[in-house]
Amino acid sequence: MTIYKLPDTKAFESCLNNKNTHLLTLANRTGMQIALSDYGARLVSVLVPDKHGTLVDVVLGFNNIDGYIHAKEQYHGATIGRYANRIAGGHFQIGNTSCSLAQNNGENSLHGGPEGFHRKVWDRQVSLKKQVDFYYVSPDGEEGFPGTLNTCVSYELTNENEIKIYFRATTDKTTVINLTNHAYFNLNGEGNGDILNHYIQIPSSNFIPINSKQIPTGQISPVEDTSFDFRVAKKIAQEINSSADQIQYAMGYDHGFVNESPISTPAATAYSEGSGILLEVFTDQPSVHLYTGNFLANDQGKSGHRYLKHGGFCFEAQHYPDSPNQGHFPAVILSPGEEFQHTIIYKFSVKK
């Protein structure tokens, strides 16, 4: 049995692009602990009690900064920006201005480009041992996006075993924005097999279908009578091997669900019978993207196990993919004088 603990803070002390990197830790009154790195403003570890009261690290990741820098899968736990998920052809238009982005997913731009926010060393500030604020100023034109973007991502750990993530940003030129968190969860513990036995519940009655290049077709489709109907909790395994095109295009689930829940009710939940751990996600964003780790690439994780296909899943609360090219999707434009604000809450408990 793996005994989980937070990584050694020294193993995260380095210097990248003339900036020092650190590991920051928070603990609450019930014993939950999290670790964060300023490299990518990311979640490194989340230790929560299972049904026996034993702490389990439910987030995939690495024990040292080099693990994150050299991983084949770059997005573990990271803040994703400026634009989470894909922008078709790495191209979009704002008014009369045409923008060409750095391409890193065939011809598409994925997760802000190869040097997106997950690769930046953010400034940091710790308040009252319960909140960490990360700051990053993205220069005008970075990865092709217009405007200087002043970004702040705050992580708060509450005594109710919630991780509250607040995203805020302002710009000096009209731009597009879609920020999220890319933690991979395994509620049986990171590295402890796959997540196919987890139950998922998503109250959405509609999802966002994709084409063979994983770009939204533009339709919004009912989940009724499809593998995407999670309105009643079901195991991920149940239909993940369906021969339906939507599943085949992504080699599993990699789709946005239209979020119909106010921030006070869960937009998505996951539960493992093995550990008894329940994860609920609350958000004010228009979509929750379920990604079942279809392209996890054999990196060796914190407890020495390899992260194989379906070794973790992500609930990415965000705007719809490719919105800058799909005028009927909720708008992702940020203009000077406005503030982008977005909240994600990951709440952990044990289901009795």
Ligand code: BGC
């Ligand atoms: C995307 C996947 C992509 C993965 C990369 C997910 O958020 O939806 O398509 O392959 O990130 O880790």
